Each structure stands twice: as C-alpha cells, then as structure tokens.
Amino acid sequence: MAEIVADGGPLPHIPDDLTIPQFILDAHHPARPVLKNVQPWIVDDLSGREYGSDELRARTHGLANALKLRWNIGEDDVVCIFGPNHVDYPVAVWAVHRLGGIITGANPAYTAEELEYQLGATSARLLIAHPGSLPVALDAAARAGLAPQRVVVFDPVPSSKHTDVQALIAEGNMRAQTFIERRLAPGEGRQKLAFLSFSSGTTGRPKAVMIPHYAVLANCIQMAHFTQVTDESKPLEMQRYRPGSKCLANLPFYHIYGLVVVLHFNLFIGTTVVVVQKFQFEQMLASIQRYHITHLYLVPPMIVLLCKHPAVKNYDLSSVMQLMCGAAPLSAELTAHLTQVLPHCWIGQGYGMTETCTTVSFPPIDRQYGTPGSGGLLLCGCTARVAKPDGTVAALGERGELVVKAPSAALGYMNNEQATKDTFQDGWVRTGDEVYFNANKEIFIVDRIKELIKVRGFQVAPAELEGHLLTHPAVDDVCVVGIPDEFAGEVPLAFVAPSAAAAKAIKTGGKRAEERARAEIMKHVADHKTKYKHLVGVEFVDAVPKNPSGKLLRRFLREKAKDMQKAGTLSMMQTARARL
Structure with missing residues (x-):
C-alpha cells in the first residue's frame, strides 16, 4: 500500500480569495444547503435568546468599526479571546477578521502565567475576556505589558471601568464606517492568517x-x-x-x-x-x-x-x-x-x-x-x-x-x-x-508516537511539566508519562528522583514523610498550571532511566506505570474525575 x-x-x-466572515456571512457556496425556512443561527443556552444571520452580521460590523475607532486594529494585528464560550465569541472572531487581524483563543482555565505566555508569544494588541475571567486576564495583561485599557469584557461588569463588547457594538453601529474591508487577491487566502491556535x-x-x-x-x-x-x-x-x-x-x-x-x-x-x-x-x-x-x-x-x-x-x-x-x-x-x-x-x-x-x-x-x-x-x-x-x-x-x-x-x-x-x-x-x-x-x-499526553482531548506536553517540576527543591530529576484513565483518556503521572535532602527526609520520616513530599510536589504543579495538567500521582525512583545520549526512556516508564496500575500499586492521590 x-x-x-x-x-x-x-x-x-x-x-482562496475569501476571508472566513466573507465565506460564512456574505457568500454562497454550492456545498452549502439553501434553507427554505428561516431559523436562528445561534442560541444562548442560558437565556434562550436567538440570533439570526442579519443580527450577527450587524453585530460583527459594529464591533469591527469600534475596534478600528478605539484601537486601530488592522492588518495582521493579533487579538486574544480569553474565556468560556459566549454568543458573541464568533462576532469577536469575525470582527477582527473583517479588519484583517488574527485571532488567538486562550483556554479559560489558564493561570495568569500561562496566559501571559500566549499574549507575549503572539504579540497580542488587545485582550477580550469573559467577565468571570477578568481577574486572571488583568493579571496576565499586566505581566505581558498590555495596558488595562486594552482589556475588554464580553458583558458589562458592575463597578468596572473596562469597556464591554455590547457597548462597542452599539458604538460601532452608530458611527460612520471607518474601515475598508478588502477582498483578498486570488490565492492570498492560502497564506493570510486567521488563527494562531496553540498546540x-x-x-x-x-x-x-x-x-x-x-x-x-x-x-x-x-x-x-x-x-x-x-x-x-x-x-x-x-x-x-x-x-x-x-x-x-x-x-x-x-x-x-x-x-x-x-x-x-x-x-x-x-x-x-x-x-x-x-x-x-x-x-x-x-x-x-x-x-x-x-x-x-x-x-x-x-x-x-x-x-x-x-x-x-x-x-x-x-x-x-x-x-x-x-x-x-x-x-x-x-x-x-x-x-x-x-x-x-x-x-x-x-x-x-x-x-x-x-x-x-x-x-x-x-x-x-x-x-x-x-x-x-x-x-x-x-x-x-x-x-x-x-x-x-x-x-x-x-x-x-x-x-x-x-x-x-x-x-x-x-x-x-x-x-x-x-x-x-x-x-x-x-x-x-x-x-x-x-x-x-x-x-x-x-x-x-509523540510524547504528548491527551487529557480529555487537551494536549499536555511532558517536557513542560518536567521543566516546572525541576524548579522544586525536592526534585532532582523527573519523567512525566501518561497513564490510561477511563474518564479522561490519559492523565499525567510523574516519576521523580528526589534530591538528596528529600530522599533523606523520606527515608527517616517513613510513609508519612513520603506522602507529604508527594503532596508538595503535586501542589507545585497545581499552583501554576491549569487543571488538566495537574498530576494524579508521583512515584519516587532512585534514578530516572535514560539512554546513553541522555534521552528519557519515557516509553519504558509508561509501560512500567501501566503494569503498576494494573497491579494496583500506583500511588494515585486523586482520580481524573475529581480533578475537574
């Protein structure tokens, strides 16, 4: 074969000459069904409010106009959206695309440290956040050098001075259009960036x-x-x-x-x-x-x-x-x-x-x-x-x-x-x-074949967790592997070679000292990483196995973990479902 x-x-x-909003909102394609009856495009689950195509198009236009007026968002500017789903999430995406900009969506479970990295890596010029995500958004923005005036919320927040998307849409639709949406040249759509999605x-x-x-x-x-x-x-x-x-x-x-x-x-x-x-x-x-x-x-x-x-x-x-x-x-x-x-x-x-x-x-x-x-x-x-x-x-x-x-x-x-x-x-x-x-x-x-761990569909890089774990004084060396879990698919487990001081404390303090050390190491991850990256357990080893060139023998430890899991000898401190 x-x-x-x-x-x-x-x-x-x-x-290859259309942007996403032009394709979804403005054009027809032969692969697209022609609806014989009008039906809502989007419904808000909580309120039941319905949005039709005309309203979505108008909201997109208003927000695009306001983003141009307020912050001059334009060609290849990156806007980050941070928070859970919202009925105006697609409106925000399409508004930025109308202006020629790029969207990077961030996991609402991110810590400020993780969001700061995404803002910096993409050079984001604006951050649109869900009201519930605002504290983390402000912390991350400050760390990344993004002015608080460049943090926008989807819905009004009481006693907050931050501009909200609802007000921006109204403002943009009241003002004369200040942007010119260009048509892409033939073939340009193949290279014109729409999203910076993190993997x-x-x-x-x-x-x-x-x-x-x-x-x-x-x-x-x-x-x-x-x-x-x-x-x-x-x-x-x-x-x-x-x-x-x-x-x-x-x-x-x-x-x-x-x-x-x-x-x-x-x-x-x-x-x-x-x-x-x-x-x-x-x-x-x-x-x-x-x-x-x-x-x-x-x-x-x-x-x-x-x-x-x-x-x-x-x-x-x-x-x-x-x-x-x-x-x-x-x-x-x-x-x-x-x-x-x-x-x-x-x-x-x-x-x-x-x-x-x-x-x-x-x-x-x-x-x-x-x-x-x-x-x-x-x-x-x-x-x-x-x-x-x-x-x-x-x-x-x-x-x-x-x-x-x-x-x-x-x-x-x-x-x-x-x-x-x-x-x-x-x-x-x-x-x-x-x-x-x-x-x-x-x-x-x-x-x-890659070393990625998939937790509930989310990718977790072992190297990211290992690098963080090595900053803990009790960790001398570490290898993180994924182990099977019925609920999450996989969950991360760490094999840790403790530092000399930690090994001595564990040896003299017995089982209680070992459990305390394990809990401290897991907390070190939990305090800095989003939930799906949290460890489900820590196994202490004398040394982390490596090949002659120094590469971690991750597959060997993964198989060892599976065998221990089957035998019931893993030191699992929490289940995947409890980590949600």
Missing part, C-alpha cells in the same frame, strides 16, 4: 499553529461534501443533517474542534448552534431536552458520563440523531455501551488535529454505527500514508505513523522553524499518531 486516497471526489472548489509540543511550552483562512474554508467544505448535506434525494431519516437541525456547542471555541467543527461547519450548513458557556453534565442533559438537540459533538469523558451517570434516565434524549466523538480515541467497549443509551442515534468517531485545522476523517454516513474503535473514513481531498519506523510504507493492517496531506493543513508553527520542519514536510503533516487502516479504508488510532 503506497497511499490511501479518500473516496468521494472530486472535492468542490475551495475559494502542545514535546519540547516544552505550547506552539502557535498558523492557520490561514483557506484552511477553515477547506475543512468546512470537506465535511459538507462528505456528509452530503445538499442531497435531498435521500429519505429524510437517512439525511445526517436536515432542516431544523440543532447542535449543542459544549466544546470550547478556543479549541480547534469546537472552533471549526462545532461552530463554523454547523453554521455553514445551516444548523442552529446552541452556545453553552461551560460544560456541566446535567445542564447538558437539560439543554438537549429543552432545545430538542439533534447533533452532539463530544469527547470521551463526556461519553463516559452519558453511559454511567444515573441522571441520564431523568431526561428525554430522543431528539439526538447524531453523535460524533473526537479529540481522543473512544474504545469499542464504550461505543457499544453508548449505542444502548442512544439506540436510535448515528454514532461514530472522527480524527483530526490542530495542525490539520481539525478533521481528517469523519464517521461513515451509510450506516448507523461506525466500526467499533475506528476513527472513521478520510475526508475527500485527504491522502494518507502509514510510515513504518524503517521509512517504508505500511500495508493495510500494519501499524505506523500517520502522515497526511489535506487542503486544510496549517502553515506551520509561528517562530519555530525546527518544529515546523519536523512536522510539515513537502505538503505532508506528520501526526505523531500510530495508526493502521483496514480494507475499507477506515482509520484506527493505536497510540501516540
């Missing part, structure tokens, strides 16, 4: 993935083409997306899955997006029932709850007709359990990554359930290779690293030439994931 080419071609034309790397802190406008357009068109959303010849019950569809936006918009698949793709095909500010499981169940949600996009921890939480039986989930899982592999066993909870639902998995601007594969549309354990079929326009360690290409059923070519591929990592060369090679993206394909061209994700 040389290459696996996706079926279903040819792919419809992908405009963790094995060498330390997260890297800014450069995503052009063209990549988002391409992925939306690929998914629309694959799911045959314009084909009205099928019986209604066989149409994956149909008039009146509603999806629940549980997943965060700062994450590529929520940003491209949940938000932009669904708006492109005419599905109403119900925006959830923050995921709470029982609230999700209530929202499904209240809004008659038809489409769910989830990650494995949410599905664990769907399968096991006792509250599920108290809600009517019969409206759900399609559920797609992504961000991390879903086991065949959990998939089988899910089919019992939602027996009339189409269920499957997709696969993608930030570097491919989300989806490379999607659940098959010709059957109710995808093959258990499969990540679906390649989207039209994608080509894949499975590379074996010796450089040869694997045959069907053989394992190796997934290398993929896609029209939605990112341009590389900002200001990181070596990492770009390692991942982006002659139009191909090295995913770092070990996979195999079956005879039906379905992809199966086996393991990660």
Whole structure:
C-alpha cells in the first residue's frame, strides 16, 4: 500500500480569495444547503435568546468599526479571546477578521502565567475576556505589558471601568464606517492568517499553529461534501443533517474542534448552534431536552458520563440523531455501551488535529454505527500514508505513523522553524499518531508516537511539566508519562528522583514523610498550571532511566506505570474525575 486516497471526489472548489466572515456571512457556496425556512443561527443556552444571520452580521460590523475607532486594529494585528464560550465569541472572531487581524483563543482555565505566555508569544494588541475571567486576564495583561485599557469584557461588569463588547457594538453601529474591508487577491487566502491556535509540543511550552483562512474554508467544505448535506434525494431519516437541525456547542471555541467543527461547519450548513458557556453534565442533559438537540459533538469523558451517570434516565434524549466523538480515541467497549443509551442515534468517531485545522476523517454516513474503535473514513481531498519506523510504507493492517496531506493543513508553527520542519514536510503533516487502516479504508488510532499526553482531548506536553517540576527543591530529576484513565483518556503521572535532602527526609520520616513530599510536589504543579495538567500521582525512583545520549526512556516508564496500575500499586492521590 503506497497511499490511501479518500473516496468521494472530486472535492468542490475551495475559494482562496475569501476571508472566513466573507465565506460564512456574505457568500454562497454550492456545498452549502439553501434553507427554505428561516431559523436562528445561534442560541444562548442560558437565556434562550436567538440570533439570526442579519443580527450577527450587524453585530460583527459594529464591533469591527469600534475596534478600528478605539484601537486601530488592522492588518495582521493579533487579538486574544480569553474565556468560556459566549454568543458573541464568533462576532469577536469575525470582527477582527473583517479588519484583517488574527485571532488567538486562550483556554479559560489558564493561570495568569500561562496566559501571559500566549499574549507575549503572539504579540497580542488587545485582550477580550469573559467577565468571570477578568481577574486572571488583568493579571496576565499586566505581566505581558498590555495596558488595562486594552482589556475588554464580553458583558458589562458592575463597578468596572473596562469597556464591554455590547457597548462597542452599539458604538460601532452608530458611527460612520471607518474601515475598508478588502477582498483578498486570488490565492492570498492560502497564506493570510486567521488563527494562531496553540498546540502542545514535546519540547516544552505550547506552539502557535498558523492557520490561514483557506484552511477553515477547506475543512468546512470537506465535511459538507462528505456528509452530503445538499442531497435531498435521500429519505429524510437517512439525511445526517436536515432542516431544523440543532447542535449543542459544549466544546470550547478556543479549541480547534469546537472552533471549526462545532461552530463554523454547523453554521455553514445551516444548523442552529446552541452556545453553552461551560460544560456541566446535567445542564447538558437539560439543554438537549429543552432545545430538542439533534447533533452532539463530544469527547470521551463526556461519553463516559452519558453511559454511567444515573441522571441520564431523568431526561428525554430522543431528539439526538447524531453523535460524533473526537479529540481522543473512544474504545469499542464504550461505543457499544453508548449505542444502548442512544439506540436510535448515528454514532461514530472522527480524527483530526490542530495542525490539520481539525478533521481528517469523519464517521461513515451509510450506516448507523461506525466500526467499533475506528476513527472513521478520510475526508475527500485527504491522502494518507502509514510510515513504518524503517521509512517504508505500511500495508493495510500494519501499524505506523500517520502522515497526511489535506487542503486544510496549517502553515506551520509561528517562530519555530525546527518544529515546523519536523512536522510539515513537502505538503505532508506528520501526526505523531500510530495508526493502521483496514480494507475499507477506515482509520484506527493505536497510540501516540509523540510524547504528548491527551487529557480529555487537551494536549499536555511532558517536557513542560518536567521543566516546572525541576524548579522544586525536592526534585532532582523527573519523567512525566501518561497513564490510561477511563474518564479522561490519559492523565499525567510523574516519576521523580528526589534530591538528596528529600530522599533523606523520606527515608527517616517513613510513609508519612513520603506522602507529604508527594503532596508538595503535586501542589507545585497545581499552583501554576491549569487543571488538566495537574498530576494524579508521583512515584519516587532512585534514578530516572535514560539512554546513553541522555534521552528519557519515557516509553519504558509508561509501560512500567501501566503494569503498576494494573497491579494496583500506583500511588494515585486523586482520580481524573475529581480533578475537574
């Protein structure tokens, strides 16, 4: 097998002279369904307020005008959005794009230290924050040298002098237009940056993935083409997306899955997006029932709850007709359990990554359930290779690293030439994931070749945690590995070689001293890193194993941790669910 080419071609034309808001708000594309009845584009989950296309367009214009008036935001200026989902999150994104700027979305769980790094790495000129995220936003802005006047909140905050998005929209729509939105030159959309989305790397802190406008357009068109959303010849019950569809936006918009698949793709095909500010499981169940949600996009921890939480039986989930899982592999066993909870639902998995601007594969549309354990079929326009360690290409059923070519591929990592060369090679993206394909061209994700740990779909770089742990006086050397967890997929565990003083204290103080040292080391991470990066345990070792060149033998320790986990001898101090 040389290459696996996706079926279903040819792919419809992908405009390379449009920005994202021009594509979503102003243009029509043959892959986009024509809605015969008016329906809301966005609904606020908490209030029920509905936004139609005209209102979203007007709000986008008003905010863009105000951003130009107040701060002269323009070509290639970076604006950071920090906070949970908000109905005006897409408005903020599109307003900045109307001005030629770039958006970088930040995790609302970030500490001030983590947000400061993102602001500095992207040279952000403005920070738009959710009111609940304002204290951290102000702290990070001060650290990064961003004036407090350049911190904006989505909604008014009592007794605060900070400008809010609602007031800016009103101001912008009252004033004469001060910006000229330009049309991109043919081909410019392939290079014009839309997003700087952060992806963790094995060498330390997260890297800014450069995503052009063209990549988002391409992925939306690929998914629309694959799911045959314009084909009205099928019986209604066989149409994956149909008039009146509603999806629940549980997943965060700062994450590529929520940003491209949940938000932009669904708006492109005419599905109403119900925006959830923050995921709470029982609230999700209530929202499904209240809004008659038809489409769910989830990650494995949410599905664990769907399968096991006792509250599920108290809600009517019969409206759900399609559920797609992504961000991390879903086991065949959990998939089988899910089919019992939602027996009339189409269920499957997709696969993608930030570097491919989300989806490379999607659940098959010709059957109710995808093959258990499969990540679906390649989207039209994608080509894949499975590379074996010796450089040869694997045959069907053989394992190796997934290398993929896609029209939605990112341009590389900002200001990181070596990492770009390692991942982006002659139009191909090295995913770092070990996979195999079956005879039906379905992809199966086996393991990660990269050292990244995926916690609830979020990437955690072991090197980032190791670098931080080495600043603790009790830590002489350390290796962080991921261990399996039913709820989170993986969780980080640290193997620590204690300092001489710490080792002596542990030896003389016995079990109590060991537990105290373990708790202090875990707190050192918890005090400085966002929740999903917190350690679930610490194992003390005499020495961290390394190869002759000094490289950590991480796979050896990962296997050791799995064996200890099975034997029940790991010093786990908290469960993944308790860390939420």
